[in-house]
Amino acid sequence: MSVSVESSGALLRRGRSTELVLLVATWVIISGFFILASLGAQGHIPANATSYLSVMVGISLGLHLAIRFLAPHSSQILIPIATMLNGVGFVEIARWNPPLASLQAFWYGVSAVAVVVTLLLVRRARDLDRFRFSSLAIAIILMLLPLVPHFGRRIGGARLWVVGSLSFQPVEIAKILLVFFFASYFASHRVLLSTPTQRFGPRLIVPPRVLIPILVAWGLSIGILGAENDIGFAMLLFTLFMGMLWVSTGLKTYVGLGIALFGVGGYVAYGLFPQVHSRIGFWLDPWSKANLHVSTQLIDGWFSLAAGGVTGTGLGLGQSGNIPHITSDMIFAAVGEELGFLGIILLLCLFVAFVGEGFAIAQRAHSDFIRLAATGLSMTMGLQAFFIMAGILRLLPFTGITLPFVAYGGSSLFANYIIVALLLRISDETNRPRRSGGEIVALTFADA
Numbered sequence: 357m358s359v360s361v362e363s364s365g366a367l368l369r370r371g372r373s374t375e376l377v378l379l380v381a382t383w384v385i386i387s388g389f390f391i392l393a394s395l396g397a398q399g400h401i402p403a404n405a406t407s408y409l410s411v412m413v414g415i416s417l418g419l420h421l422a423i424r425f426l427a428p429h430s431s432q433i434l435i436p437i438a439t440m441l442n443g444v445g446f447v448e449i450a451r452w453n454p455p456l457a458s459l460q461a462f463w464y465g466v467s468a469v470a471v472v473v474t475l476l477l478v479r480r481a482r483d484l485d486r487f488r489f490s491s492l493a494i495a496i497i498l499m500l501l502p503l504v505p506h507f508g509r510r511i512g513g514a515r516l517w518v519v520g521s522l523s524f525q526p527v528e529i530a531k532i533l534l535v536f537f538f539a540s541y542f543a544s545h546r547v548l549l550s551t552p553t554q555r556f557g558p559r560l561i562v563p564p565r566v567l568i569p570i571l572v573a574w575g576l577s578i579g580i581l582g583a584e585n586d587i588g589f590a591m592l593l594f595t596l597f598m599g600m601l602w603v604s605t606g607l608k609t610y611v612g613l614g615i616a617l618f619g620v621g622g623y624v625a626y627g628l629f630p631q632v633h634s635r636i637g638f639w640l641d642p643w644s645k646a647n648l649h650v651s652t653q654l655i656d657g658w659f660s661l662a663a664g665g666v667t668g669t670g671l672g673l674g675q676s677g678n679i680p681h682i683t684s685d686m687i688f689a690a691v692g693e694e695l696g697f698l699g700i701i702l703l704l705c706l707f708v709a710f711v712g713e714g715f716a717i718a719q720r721a722h723s724d725f726i727r728l729a730a731t732g733l734s735m736t737m738g739l740q741a742f743f744i745m746a747g748i749l750r751l752l753p754f755t756g757i758t759l760p761f762v763a764y765g766g767s768s769l770f771a772n773y774i775i776v777a778l779l780l781r782i783s784d785e786t787n788r789p790r791r792s793g794g795e796i797v798a799l800t801f802a803d804a
Contacts, residue, residue, distance in 0.1 A: 372424050378436035379420055383413050386443030389671055393451045393694075396672020411461050412446065419468045426475040427784035431717060434776050434783075437710045438761050442769075444703070445762035448690045449683045451672060456683055456764050463766040467773035474777035481782045485725045488540035495533035496576060498526035527589045528771035531596075531736055532778070538597060539728035541570055542604035546724060550605035570597075585631045588743060588755030594618065595739050600732050604724070639753040653680045657689035657748055668696030683764040685756045688748050703762070704745075711738035714779055720786040730782050733775050 387409050394401050416439050423430060442464060450457035478484065484491075542549065548566045552559075598614035625632040638644075642654060656679040663669060674693040679686050691699050714734025721727040740760050747754035758768040 372420070372428065372432055375423075375432035375435060376420060378433065379416055379439060382436050382440045382443060383409075383416070385440070386412070386447065389444065389447045390450065393447050393671040396670055397451055398672075408450065408457070408461065412443065412464065415465050415468045419471060422472045423475070423780060426472065427780045429787040429789070430780040430784035431713055431787075433713055434710065434779055437706050437713075438773065438776050441703070441706055441761035444691060444699075445687060445759075445764070447671070448687055448694070448762075449764050451674075451694075452677055452690065453683050453764075459766065460764055460769070463769045466766070467770050470770055471773050471777040471780075474774055475781060478778065478781050481726055481729065481778065481785060482723060484536050484729070485540050485543070488537055491533040491540075492537040495530040495537065498530040498533070501526045525765075525767040527586060528767045529774075531589065531593065532733070532771060532774060534593065535596070535600075535732035535736060536729055538570070538600045539725055539732055542600060543724035543728055546604050549601070550607055570601075585629065587625075587629070587632055587635065587753075588757030590625075591743060591755060592736070592739055592757065594621070596732060596735055599735050599739075600728060603731055604728055635753045635755070639750065642750075653686065654748065654750070654754055656680075657686050658750075660689045660693040661748075664693040664696040664699075666697045668692075668694050668699055670694060681756075684758060685744075685763070686748065687763045688745055688759055691762070707738060707741045707760075711735075717779055717783045717786065721782065722786060726782055726785075730779060733779055737772065737775060 390405060390409060391401055394405060416435070419435060423435065446457060446460055446464075449460050545566055549562060552561050554561055554563045594614075594617075598610065598617075602608075602610050602614075622632075626636060627633075638654070656676075660674065660676045660679065663675065669675075671694050674690060676682055676686075676690045676693050679689060682690055688700075688703070691703060695702070711734045714730060714737070718727045718730035718734065721730055737760055740757055743752065743755055744757045744759045744763075746752040747756075758765045760772045761769065
């Protein structure tokens, strides 16, 4: 290994070529998917195909150029992975509901702007540690918004914040703020949370006073989501809370505590919330007469997945149009039908690569807060994808939570790209090379 000293300009000019190459490959694949889906469904390429594809390519290229200046040392695979997932979802949305595809393209542009704004505002991720309780307060306010009369409405069983013709899920932003609250609290109390110092009978336990604030914050969040019938995000926040607590302390005791709390909470929710009762009911027995009227959506999705087989029916040749909410809740089934088991594996690999890169970014972090924040953001993405895919495959009760980047939804897409921006900022800080005499010192590997 030899050490070479290069000017910062030369290093930055060549520094993001990997990202650009991956994006070009992504554009080629998605364009091919879009053309095949159009030919399969309509027998011709639609007149607006060039416009659609030009907009998507232009937005991602603009995002790449912005990152070159705002976060030049950041991860080079996060944006291509998000673009690929976004593109697969866009193809299916355009296939089944072209007007929604136009809206999704609009939200993609808004999300790209959000990435740039986030990178401009968050110059140092560690500065977010100072806003611990502000993050919690704003998160709770956002989760309460759907309960405000005249603004909150029940859509698909859950309450959303609706302004005019625009529906928005504030919990999508709240989950990010809660990640930073949990990361800040766990980082500052890590020693107390992982060191049993108070005697309880014959054993030593962690002082309960350390757990009370975080349990109250978690309980309040879960209670609000329960009142809004947003079961999917309630499960997400619970798992995220317990996962970050275990990562920060390493104590297996918290895993047992989490399982116990989940059991008690599930039993209480099953008795108090009708939506939880019905979802668990048709998860256990979807074919019964009592559950058939609510489980039809899932059953249709299973038939679509079965029709896809290993290689799929082919883009544009599926028959999933009769499934309710095919472009949002059930888009995973649509992908599975037209791209088959191989398409499902593609999605799984992309999500695993995204989460794995997020964990790698966390491992390279220079502080506990940044490490936990990157871990929490990555877990959020992975857990959300797991819950919806496992729900459709009947491994878990179906929650209706959106598949990140793939499913239609402006608030979901917006929040997920903010997560990407935050991970880019964290990785940019951790990968930034040392400076020596005004120049960047870069390590290069030479033949031994």
